[in-house]
Amino acid sequence: MESVKYADDEVIVEHKKDESSEDPKSPIKKQKKNRMKKFLPGLLLLLPLLVIVLTFFVVPMLYIFYLSFIDVKEGLNVDEATYSFNNYMKFFADPYYLNSLWLTIKISFYTVVFCLLFGYPVALTMAKSSPKVRSILTLLVVSPLLISVVVRNFGWYLLLLPNGTINTILLNMGIIDQPIKLLFSEIGVVIGLASAYLPFMILSISTSLYNIDPSLEKASGILGASPLRTFFSITLPLSLPGIVAGTTLVFSVSMSAYVTPVLMGGAGVPVLPVVTYERIMTLFQWTFGSAMSYILLAATLIIVMVFTRTLEKSKFGEVFR
Numbered sequence: 001m002e003s004v005k006y007a008d009d010e011v012i013v014e015h016k017k018d019e020s021s022e023d024p025k026s027p028i029k030k031q032k033k034n035r036m037k038k039f040l041p042g043l044l045l046l047l048p049l050l051v052i053v054l055t056f057f058v059v060p061m062l063y064i065f066y067l068s069f070i071d072v073k074e075g076l077n078v079d080e081a082t083y084s085f086n087n088y089m090k091f092f093a094d095p096y097y098l099n100s101l102w103l104t105i106k107i108s109f110y111t112v113v114f115c116l117l118f119g120y121p122v123a124l125t126m127a128k129s130s131p132k133v134r135s136i137l138t139l140l141v142v143s144p145l146l147i148s149v150v151v152r153n154f155g156w157y158l159l160l161l162p163n164g165t166i167n168t169i170l171l172n173m174g175i176i177d178q179p180i181k182l183l184f185s186e187i188g189v190v191i192g193l194a195s196a197y198l199p200f201m202i203l204s205i206s207t208s209l210y211n212i213d214p215s216l217e218k219a220s221g222i223l224g225a226s227p228l229r230t231f232f233s234i235t236l237p238l239s240l241p242g243i244v245a246g247t248t249l250v251f252s253v254s255m256s257a258y259v260t261p262v263l264m265g266g267a268g269v270p271v272l273p274v275v276t277y278e279r280i281m282t283l284f285q286w287t288f289g290s291a292m293s294y295i296l297l298a299a300t301l302i303i304v305m306v307f308t309r310t311l312e313k314s315k316f317g318e319v320f321r
Contacts, residue, residue, distance in 0.1 A: 064290045064293060064294070065290070065294060067286055067287050067290040068087055068088070068287060068290040068291035068293075068294055069083045069084065069085070069087070069287075069291075070082075070083060070087075070287045071083065071084045071086040071087065071287070072287055087287055087288045087290070087291035088291050088295065090288065090291075091288075091291060091292060091295055096270075097272075097275070097292070100270050100271060100272045100275050101272050101295070101296070101299060103186075103269065103270065103271055103272075104255055104271040104272040104273070104296070105255070105299065105303065106186075107186060107189055107190055107193070107254065107261075107269070107271060108193075108250075108251050108254035108255045109251070110186075110190045111190050111193040111194050111197065111250060111251075111254045112201075112247050112250050112251050112254070114190060114191075114194040115194050115197060115198050115200075115201040115246070115250050116201060116243065116246070116247065118194070118198060119198055119201035119202040119205060119246070120201075120205055120243075122137070122141065122202050122206075123201075123202045123203075123205035123206035123209055123242075124205075124209060124235075125137065126138065126141075126202075126206045126209075127206055127209035127210055127212075138203075141199050141202050141203065142199060142203075144195070144196075144198075144199060145199055149196050149259055149260065150259060150263070152192075152195060152196060153192050153196075153259065153260055153263040153264060154263070156188070156191060156192050156195065156264065157183065157263065157264070160182035160183040160188050160191070160264075161183055162179040162181070162183070163179065164182075164183075166182065167179040167180060167182070183264065184264070184265060184266040184268045184269070185265070185268065185269065186265070186269055188264040188265060188269075189260060189261050189264045189265040189269050189271070191264070192260040192261075192263070192264040193254050193257055193260050193261075196257075196260060197249075197250045197253055197254065200246060200249050200250055200253075201246035201247075201249075201250050202246075203246075204242045204243075204245040204246030204249060205239055205242040205243055205246055206242070207242055207245075208238065208239040208240075208241050208242025208243070208245075209235070209239050209242065211238075212234075212235065212238045212239070216234050216238075217230055217234060217235065220233065220234055237316050237319055238319060240311065240316055240319050241319060244307075244308060244311060247307070248304050248307070248308065251300070251303070251304065252300055252304065255272075255273075255296065255299070255300045256273055256296065256300070257271075257273060258273045258274060258277060261273065261274050262274055272292065272295075272296050273296065275292070276289050276292040276293050276296065277289075279292065
């Protein structure tokens with residue numbers, strides 16, 4: 001720093017050192033060192049996880065993204081391949097692949113609706129129950145996750161057969177005259193996906209319901225509101241964060257599901273993950289399959305982002321803050 005002094009018509013300029021910039025013991029540098037000391041242990045603890053994520057997730061995803069731009073034409077060697085958007089253009093130019101993407105979105109949407117309709121009452125029951133009953137219900141909800149999804153799908157396979165348990169009961173009761181096609185159809189896939197991902201929806205909603213202050217519902221009853229109005233005015237809006245979390249989770253995993261559509265849908269329900277697997281593992285079209293996988297990822301992210309942003313900007317936006 002410079003200071004100017006006037007003495008006997010002379011200007012004296014004195015240079016002073018900036019203590020805050022050169023003094024190693026200045027308060028600013030002490031704060032920076034303290035921040036680094038607090039940040040370093042956390043970084044070291046996260047280092048193994050970061051290495052695993054980079055090695056087994058980020059690097060493979062970047063490599064698949066790189067493969068999606070390689071255009072290998074028929075009759076050419078791999079060394080003669082070019083880089084272009086032809087794989088993506090090929091996808092959007094073929095109605096079969098567009099129908100497959102739409103079918104995947106539609107089945108995932110039905111799965112979310114099914115899980116929401118059947119999961120919300122269970123979550124509400126868990127929130128209203130005593131701690132002992134709640135723990136028992138939580139165990140019952142989580143217990144299907146301990147069983148392999150393949151085993152559960154084979155169980156549904158036996159139930160949904162034309163001569164299976166469900167059709168037999170409906171025929172004996174006289175509700176139907178001939179067996180309903182439940183297996184190898186969209187309905188069968190939705191049932192399989194919903195049964196697999198229903199616990200995720202229940203646990204997400206119940207977490208939000210646990211955080212609702214019971215005095216709000218009591219105050220609503222004291223003011224003369226009926227239980228139904230209390231539910232739609234207080235309970236349901238305050239549980240929207242859990243609904244959004246469960247919806248996002250169920251929709252995302254349903255969009256990328258492979259085992260259940262293969263076992264419950266077969267060739268009659270060509271969802272995009274199944275078609276992508278066939279292009280890569282059966283036809284060995286690695287570059288085109290890579291492009292299809294990123295189109296599926298982009299569609300999932302766009303739908304989820306639009307859904308969440310729409311709710312955040314709605315009249316219930318305050319609940320998410």
